[in-house]
Amino acid sequence: MANPTAAMLVIGDEILSGRTRDANMHFLAGELTKQGISLSEVRIVADEKPQIVAALKALSTSYDTVFTSGGIGPTHDDITADCVAEAFGQSIDVRADAAALLQAHYDASGQEFNAARQRMARIPEHATLIDNPVSVAPGFTVENVHVMAGVPVVFQAMVASVLPTLTGGAPLLSQTLRIDRGEGDIAGPLAELAAEFDDLSIGSYPFQKNGAFGANIVIRGTDGARVDAAITKLAGMFE
Template sequence: MTAEIVTAAVLVIGDEILSGRTKDKNIGYIADYMTALGIDLKEVRVVSDDESAIVSALNALRGAYDYVFTTGGIGPTHDDITADCIAKAFGVELEFHPEAIAIMKERIAKIGGELNEARMRMTRIPKGGTLVHNKVSGAPGFWIGNVITMAGIPAVMQAMLDEVAPKLKTGVKMLSESIRADAREGDVGTELGLIAKAHPDAIIGSYPFMDEKGGPNTNIVVRSRDPQRLGEVKAAVEAMLTRVRAQLAAG
């Protein structure tokens, strides 16, 4: 683990996501996974199966962050154009990868079928890319530059993420503490803003919820990479909450 901050973005590709036919289950999973690794997920974009949209988004993201994870569009159908678009973004040829072909042949030998034109589409990899193995269904993803291309099917995407995780550079992990306010978000918002201003290197979030008594309540989450600063800000929030609750009780 390095002392630097490592950043990432996710590019979700597919008309089915934007139309609502498929509900994305990958963004939250990747976000949790990145946090656990010590990588800051900074941006998520969702684009249609449109070449110019994919290439434009990919070039913007790969220039801004350490890693870009793409999901979707690497299947056997005509609208699975992610590999084509990534090759175009990098200015390289799309090639049939010998190892990918061998993987698909082995898979088909086990489950039946033929390595037809549609399935061969899934063996095309941008020149210079390396395979991301898929222990679930065989057809691999790939990694080129700082772009890691994975399937959209959640179980397959998760398996691919497990494959690449040990190879990712990671930064200092973000630590967090959660504090139950026992007050409404509106009662503490101004005070939280003052604490945040006094501690710009920490992140403070407030999340309203209905508690076990059916009343409005708030969870306050403090985040920092520095354990000492995290403790200082948590103490400041707890002291503020004590004051606010006393004021509310006094009417």
């Protein structure tokens, strides 16, 4: 289970205020799982520089790869690029390569490449750009941190260009068995199963539906035959 690890940092007030519901985290979690990369931690912080810088430092030290979403647009509350520069001790300014991409885009569409839009070309000095096929303004990578937009369609496009550059692990296979009994009935046998199959990850996700309790038991591992064997044994326990 030595798959590469990843963390995600979601930047912005909109999820914390309950205004919107996360979409990017759910998307990234699914994509990383397919690649055999374990999403190990997610943090959501407000548009506050000290919080963002502290989270960037903590996550980039603890995990192989970090993805951020949000805060790289042209408005006054978009401070992610400056925070990344500070966290990694790099200078930041409007960079020629990013400005050229945006200038060409706005020239072609007859829009002004104004001061606000030039903010989107502020990139830390040693960053490499991440392609944005949707709306041009690039994301960027600094060391092991990939900085991406928060708008879901742009976030997803940036993930698609970053993922092939990462070293994945063995794909994590997963099988689920729904058991219509309370976890209190399931827990004893399940603990024995977890002890026997200690190379697998066995999780119990309880639910309540129409007043009845049950749990989805999810068994994950990189060896399909072992996952099969465990789920078969589990099914036999609750026939």
